[in-house]
Amino acid sequence: MSQSDMQEACDDTCQGSEALDAARLEDKMIDDQTAVELADLFRALGDPTRVKIIYALLQQELCVHDISTALGMGQSAVSHQLRYLRNLRILKRRKVGKTVFYSLDDDHMEQIFVQTLQHLKHE
Amino acid sequence: MSQSDMQEACDDTCQGSEALDAARLEDKMIDDQTAVELADLFRALGDPTRVKIIYALLQQELCVHDISTALGMGQSAVSHQLRYLRNLRILKRRKVGKTVFYSLDDDHMEQIFVQTLQHLKHE
DNA sequence: ATTACATATGAGCAATCATCGATATGTTTC
DNA sequence: GAAACATATCGATGATTGCTCATATGTAAT
Numbered sequence: 001m002s003q004s005d006m007q008e009a010c011d012d013t014c015q016g017s018e019a020l021d022a023a024r025l026e027d028k029m030i031d032d033q034t035a036v037e038l039a040d041l042f043r044a045l046g047d048p049t050r051v052k053i054i055y056a057l058l059q060q061e062l063c064v065h066d067i068s069t070a071l072g073m074g075q076s077a078v079s080h081q082l083r084y085l086r087n088l089r090i091l092k093r094r095k096v097g098k099t100v101f102y103s104l105d106d107d108h109m110e111q112i113f114v115q116t117l118q119h120l121k122h123e
Numbered sequence: 124m125s126q127s128d129m130q131e132a133c134d135d136t137c138q139g140s141e142a143l144d145a146a147r148l149e150d151k152m153i154d155d156q157t158a159v160e161l162a163d164l165f166r167a168l169g170d171p172t173r174v175k176i177i178y179a180l181l182q183q184e185l186c187v188h189d190i191s192t193a194l195g196m197g198q199s200a201v202s203h204q205l206r207y208l209r210n211l212r213i214l215k216r217r218k219v220g221k222t223v224f225y226s227l228d229d230d231h232m233e234q235i236f237v238q239t240l241q242h243l244k245h246e
Numbered sequence: 247a248t249t250a251c252a253t254a255t256g257a258g259c260a261a262t263c264a265t266c267g268a269t270a271t272g273t274t275t276c
Numbered sequence: 277g278a279a280a281c282a283t284a285t286c287g288a289t290g291a292t293t294g295c296t297c298a299t300a301t302g303t304a305a306t
Contacts, residue, residue, distance in 0.1 A: 039174045046163075051153065051162045055153040056153075075283070098283075099281095115234045170294075
């Protein structure tokens with residue numbers, strides 16, 4: 001309660017915000033659903049295991065077992081993450097006999113990784 | 124244990140993976156630290172509130188109160204997220220009197236958002 | 247100094263999540 | 277059909293996290 005009072009009052013005193021009436025701010029806001037979808041996608045990349053999986057698949061198609069071996073992780077954990085990434089249409093499957101090959105479903109991932117790696121290196 | 128047995132055995136039978144000896148896979152893997160740092164960055168973008176904050180700041184510098192108002196959230200919650208994003212050098216501060224203006228510390232975010240929004244729209 | 251404002255911080259709680267172990271499904275070979 | 281293999285799924289658990297409430301810090305005006 002004391003917070004909303006504070007906010008009301010600030011509308012009159014905040015420097016720099018006179019130029020922004022509420023209407024203008026609304027216009028520049030991202031809509032809720034898009035924000036959630038964006039966040040869901042980013043969160044999918046927000047785990048070291050999934051980063052490693054995607055990075056490996058950036059270079060070549062791999063089967064579950066090979067990913068599991070490469071990461072030194074249990075097959076179950078890897079399979080869970082693969083399903084997770086597939087549900088978000090980041091990965092796709094290709095079945096050959098009993099083996100399932102995973103690969104990227106989209107070529108945006110490469111650019112996203114490149115940009116983010118640049119952000120890391122810089123500064 | 125039964126899992127590693129399964130993995131050993133698969134090395135001989137997995138189709139398509141004959142071309143990948145362990146050494147080659149190692150070479151194409153991302154190193155652990157980089158994976159963690161990448162994941163940390165992505166996780167920072169993996170929340171609707173933070174997405175909204177960054178999206179708003181993509182267009183203009185804003186003070187804490189204005190962000191708080193725009194998102195319809197408590198000042199404390201916003202302040203916490205701002206600190207979080209600042210620690211990862213995604214945002215920077217500029218102080219004017221009692222007001223603190225936040226803005227992006229880097230111009231990579233725009234590209235990252237553009238690419239990821241494209242991934243969303245497509246398919 | 248006192249009051250009001252703007253932001254920052256700390257503790258606690260509910261919810262989410264990554265992993266593991268065990269088991270299930272699907273496929274090939276014998 | 278039975279056995280072996282590859283992957284998928286289920287349940288449980290420890291760890292992380294986003295928010296709220298309360299309070300602290302810093303700044304400006306009277």
